[in-house]
Amino acid sequence: MEKTWNNKAWFLVLPVLVLVAFSAVIPLMTVVNYSVQDTFGNNVFFWAGTEWFEELLSSDRFWQAMVRNLVFSFIILAIEIPLGIFIALNMPKKGWGVPVCLVLMALPLLIPWNVVGTIWQVFGRVDIGLLGYSLRSLGFDYNYVNDPYDAWVTVILMDIWHWTSLVVLLCYAGLVSIPDAYYQAAKIDGASRWAIFRYIQLPKMQRVLLIAVLLRFMDSFMIYTEPFVVTGGGPGNSTTFLSIDLVKIAIGQFDLGPAAAMSIVYFLIVLMMSWVFYTVMTNYDSGV
C-alpha cells in the first residue's frame, strides 16, 4: 500500500512512545548508570569505568552460563522445529477436529510459566510424579534433583511440552494458507508426497518457519521461570541459564554493578538478534 508522508502521524504514536519510554528507556538508563559505577551502600556511588565489563567478560561463570544457554537453545530448536512441522502436516484441515486440536494444543501456551514449572516438578518427581515413578519402575536411574543429565532431560522435555505447540500453530497457519491449485498442479505432475512437501509446503511455510525459529531462539535465550521452578538452576550450576544467573546476581546478591554490566551485554546480544530478525522479516515482506 502506498503510504502518505505525514509527520502529524507522530501524534498518533505519542501515547505508545510515552508509555514504552517510561517502562523501557528510564530503566535502561538506570542500568547503564549502574554499570559504570561502584557503591559501598548508602547511595554513595563511585565512577568505575569499564571495570565491571572487563570483570564480566573475563569471568568463567558468565561464559559458562552463555554456553549452557546456547546449547539449550540449539537442542530445543533441533527438536521442536521438525516435530512441529511433522505434527502440523498431520493436523486435520476441516471438521470438528480442527477446533479441538487447536484448543488442546494451545493450552500449554496459556499456563503461567511457573505453573508449567510446578507441573513438571511434580510430574518428574520419583516419589509422587508419573514420569519419575514410571521411569524408576522401568529400571532407569532417573532423578532430576541430583543428576545434572536428568535435570537437562527434564528441562528440555518441559520446553518441548510447553512450546512445540507454538511451532505447530505457526506451521499450521502457513499450511492452510496454501491455495488448492498448488496441490492440483502437483497431482497432475504425479508428485510424490516428499516432493509436495519439499517443493510446495516447505517453501510456503518459509516465512512462518523463520518466525518460529527466531521466536523460539529468542525466548529460549531468555528463559527463566520454568527451569528456575523445576531445578532452581541446579544441581550445582548445571541448569543455570543467563537469566537465572542474572537474577541471582541482581536480586539475590544485590551486586548492582556486575548485574548491570551483565544486563547490558545480554541486552546487546538480544538487540543484535532482533535486528537480524527485523531485517530478514522486512526484506522478506518486500521481496515477495
Add this chain to the structure above:
Amino acid sequence: MARLDETAADRRNGPFMRQSQSSAETQIANATLARKMRRRGEESRFWWLVPTIYIIFLMLPIYWLVNMSFKTNQEILGAFSPWPKNPTIANYMVIFTDPSWYKGYINSIIYVVMNTVISVAVALPAAYAFSRYRFLGDKHLFFWLLTNRMAPPAVFALPFFQLYSAFGLIDTHIAVALAHCLFNVPLAVWILEGFMSGVPKEIDETAYIDGYSFPRFFVKIFMPLIASGIGVAAFFTFMFSWVELLLARTLTTTDAKPIAAVMTRTVSAAGMDWGVLAAAGVLTIIPGALVIWFVRNYIAKGFALGRV
C-alpha cells in the same frame, strides 16, 4: 487433512493421473474421484494418530496435576495410584476460603485486564499511524518497539523495582500492568498493524470525503472493520500478561501479589502441601482455557500473520 489424503492418493494413482490430464474436465473428475476415495477413508485411516499421540503427551502432565488436586496429602505421598481413590475437594475449599489464596486470582485478573485495556487502547492509534503514514523516523521507531518485545525481563527486573519504588507504585496493580506494557504494547502494535494494512485505504478517504472527522471515522467505521484484529491483539496481550511471573513477582509484595507468586511462596514456606499446590495450579489453567475457547477461530489467523 484433505490435502494430505489427496497426495497419498496421488502416489498410488500417479501414472493413471498423468495419462488423463488431457482436459480440465478429467482433472475435476479425478479430483472428485480422489475425494470420494478419501471419504471412504481407505488411505486416511491413521492420520489422527500423530495429533492424538501429541495431545496425549500434552495432557499427561496436566492430568497428573488434576489427579493430585483431588487427593489428600496422605494419598499423594502414600501408595502410588494413577487416579484418586477417594476424590476430595478439600484442596479447592482451602483456596476458595482462604483470602491469601483467592485474592491472588483476583489480583492477577485485575492487572491482566488493566494491561490488556491499556495496551490495546494505546496501540490502536499507533498501529493506524504505522499502517497509513510515513513519517520521520517511523522505521526506527517500529524497530525500537520490536526490541522491547525481545528484551529479557530479567534485565528489567531490578531497574523496574527502583523506578516504581521512586513513584510509590510498588505493590499496586497498575505497576504490574504498566510493566507488562513493555512487551505487550509492541506486540499489540505489531498485530494490529498487520490487520489494518489489510483494510484498503480508499475506505478512509471515502469517509473523510463524506465529512467524518478522524475520531468519529476511527470508532464508527474503522474499528468494526478490524474487530477480529482487536480480538487477536487482546488475546495475545492477555496471554503474555497472564503467564509472566518474574516482573509481577518483583513488583508486588502482598496487596497485588499474583496467584502465580502466591504459589511459589507456599511451596517453600508451608512445607509441601502438594494437594493445595496442585489445586491452585489447576485453577490457573482454567482462565487460559476459557479465553482460548472463545477466540479459537481467530488464533490461526493471528498466527498466520506471524506477528506473535
